[in-house]
Amino acid sequence: MKALTWQGRRDVRVEDVPDPRIEEPTDAIVRITSTAICGSDLHLYEVLGPYLKPGDVLGHEPMGIVEEVGTGVTRLKPGDRVVVPFNIACGSCWMCDRQLYAQCETTQVTAEGKGAALFGYTSLHGSVPGGQAEYLRVPHAQFGPIKVPQTGPDERWLYLSDILPTAWQAVKYADTPPGGTLAVFGLGPVGQFCARIGRHLGAGRVIGLDLVPERLEMARRHGVETLDVSQLDDVPGALIDLVDGRGPDAVIDAVGMEAHGSTSGKLAQTAAGLVPDRLAD
């Protein structure tokens, strides 16, 4: 099959790799119909190279049609339409019983001191072949894949794999009081969803900060107030002024870890500088 493979820093290639097959009774094979590139895939493209080897298949935002299931997978059958969560959890260990699936004790990568295994995301997270490919082997398919209706385009459901629940958790953790103000730093895919979910879950105001015009405009289309940080000398001051001189009730950092490319790097540094600046005011 064809798959997107990592070859080196800023070097990914589509290559022929062996088709995945059922290896454990709890496996499923999914034929991928859509799969996204995640902002965190750009970490692999750049800084996480030491934990990859040439030929590793990337991708952790896939969905598709179940082709085959192992004998231990009774909740899925061939033909089911599924979205595959980016983290691999067994659903029945101590952590999973507490819904802490990202810490699944069955798949966690103890050798690296990390949590649950992830698709397509380095030796730190289990070196599991990823979903930017024609087919994907899904371990622990007795628990993980989310069955979705056969109706609607893929992009209606696809974001369940990662960025929608990631944004949802961020908003839940931020715990903005009803009618309160939430600020979202960074209006990439996760930041966009954080802002919209913030509104949906009852924030009175959501303020999004970025410096890319299309991203600010997209946020405004969804009722989000925006601040263009490239136009401001004092970002924390502007944000505080905008909210009654007090600042927002809660803040989500959705900028991401790394400086990839010049503009976002500048924003990352601006945002990183923001917290201590504000705290030092």
Next chain:
Amino acid sequence: MEMFDRGVQLRMGQCHVRRWTDEIVPLLAGDDDPLGVADLRTHRVPLARAPQAYDMFQKKEDGCVKVLLAP
């Protein structure tokens, strides 16, 4: 010290995907699209063009916000 004095609380962590998906799925089922999932993807390209898409996404070229790949 500053964080303590200002009462700042920090929470973070990898997403526990399945913990939230049962709440989110009903929001996607109707046509009213309250989370605007139909307005995020800016590019959809064949898997064969994924390398170029990585490059475009990293550089935020062509208004790129989200890329879907079709294997």
